[in-house]
Amino acid sequence: MAVVRTVLYLVVYPGLLFLFVYSTFCEWFDRKVYARFQNRMGPTHTGRFGLLQPIADFFKLMAKEDVVPEAADKRLFTVLPIIGLAVVSTAGLLLPVWNFDLANPGWTSFSGDIIVVLYLLSLPTLILFLAAWSSTNLFSTIGGARVLTMLFGYEVPLFLAVLSPAILADSWRLAEIAAFYQAKPLLLLTNILGFLIALVAVQAKLERTPFDIPHAETEIVGGTFTEYSGKKLALFRLTFDIEMVVASGLLAAVFLGGFPGGAVVGFIHFVVKTLFVIFLLSLLRALTSRIRIDQVVSFAWKYLAPLAVLQLLATILLKGLIA
């Protein structure tokens, strides 16, 4: 029975199947919001309100011809999309929405899981770099170099911003952090600065405008994905969708008070809060133009990182005051 439960947990809910459905829904939501901001309709025809459009796109890509370049490292080139998908899906399992019990830490909710989620969310960036490098295309190589350069910009502010609420809650476990802020909701207000920093950093991590530099279409064609097509590209796109869900879930768990109220109410909290975060990300995407790679790095170190340190200092002082 335990085996069946574990398999269901991994494959159906909250494993691959649920993540697939929910992340395609989030992609639809993002596209629709972005389109409405631009005075367009967005997806309309596939399914009601175009809800099935991302799924249709996924299956269409799955059916397309899959070309591997002659000069590419074929094994690496093939295996990277799968690893990427596995990594972000694993991170999805750790969100404190499903199957967690404050009293009994399990294998999906343990002390230090916030670090593991952050780590698992960093891995796709490295996978993207490897994918770009192994495809040996000139545009991919430039894209890969940009992926890594950007990583040095946004990663530190993201970590500082996400970890400071954890310091205040005095726990490295997502479920406990969420429970702490559910008990004292007013303390959430002290983390607003951190939330904004994390939002910008997540936007950069997801490589969306204004940080869509590694695959800037008008500059370096497809960038990291220039040589990817068919199934592999579909998996990469799905990876990004799931990463968006997981990252917004992480922000919701840490900054927006988590998902209280058991399985059903907690799930509603999850949907509403992730959609709120995704709405903010879409807003940012619609309002800005792509900036240059050197501007990303200087912006991250001149503004984001000092502000994140400020947030950290404020948190530590506040913790002293409360104690």
Next chain:
Amino acid sequence: MNFQIPIGPQHPALKEPISLRMTVDGEVITDVDIRLGYNHRGLEKLAEDKTWLQNIYLTERICGICSHSHSSCFVQGAEKLMELTPPRRGLYIRYLVSELERVHSHLLWLGVAGHEAGFDSFFMYTWRDREVVMDLLEMISGNRVHYAMNTLGGVRRDIDGIQKAKILEGVAVLRKRSEYYFYIGASEPSFVARIAGVGMLSKEKAVSLCAVGPVARASGVARDVRKEDPYAVYNELDFELCTADTCDVLGRVVVRVKELLESYKLIEQMVKGLPDGEIVVKAPRKAKPGEVVSRYEAPRGENIHYIKANGSDKPERLKVRAPTLGNYPATIEMLRKGFIADIPLIFAAIDPCICCAERTVTLVKAGSGEESVVRMSDLRRRAIARHNNAPVKRNAVWPL
């Protein structure tokens, strides 16, 4: 790390074929090579086989965006050769269409600039509003792209009171929107960060490299054919020459938006002051022998047509200098020392209309780089020989 990246002849940033070979060091461009000749037009030769009237429609098809510019430029020259004076109402309608075309071209360019900078919201908004002026042009001429308004000695269609009212209405809407774009283009932080200080072209360089149009004006060179050599109706109208002194892409955005506002002024003046009378006079079939250079300020800069007549019903020679060609030397200067990320922006900032500047195809041997120009029949012969000698390709089975 020094390497060459090929931008084009096929690239998402380029809508037409041209090859920019960038030698880059990391993200910085050290050298630029522009190669033309991916598109065979043959229109100058074709023009020698067509009558004066047919050539209006041929020159109109040089460009899909500034189609009216080329046909007007040709018609101006042909009228001078035929010693025709078009009626003033005809001229007013001709240059009214040309200002509407400038509005549509600049709005299109603003959108493209936004898209190249990754600012897709700006792109969507400007292109939505461009539909207003496209509808006006369709109302006046019946067409959205090739208006076919010009004819020798005037224009082909008149405009009535209802159309006048609609034009004024549309211009009022567009003026409001353009002021908003002026605000966005000059103040949205991430957009300004991308375009300020990018693609510098000093005033001296702009003069010595013969930059034309908004590119020259953004470098502080007050050069506009409408002002310095006013043709037809422009000396009767009140408008300002827009320049900027920032010498970068930001300046080119500002100049174009200012020109939009000036164009609205011109359109209003022309609609309100439209003289009465005929719109066209009868043109002779043949032109007297002679030659003429016709200048016209197209949305992209100075457009020059050189026409030579030998007394027959066809021109002996037609030479077209599209404004884009005049801006290529300046583009190389602008791209140097820039970032890879700025290539599409800088190149788009000259508003390139690549195929308008193309004439013939040059064959380049991929191995040796040897260049040659061959006849079509020769090319065909070579292709057949190559096909017969080529080995059967392995695994060349195409799934159905």
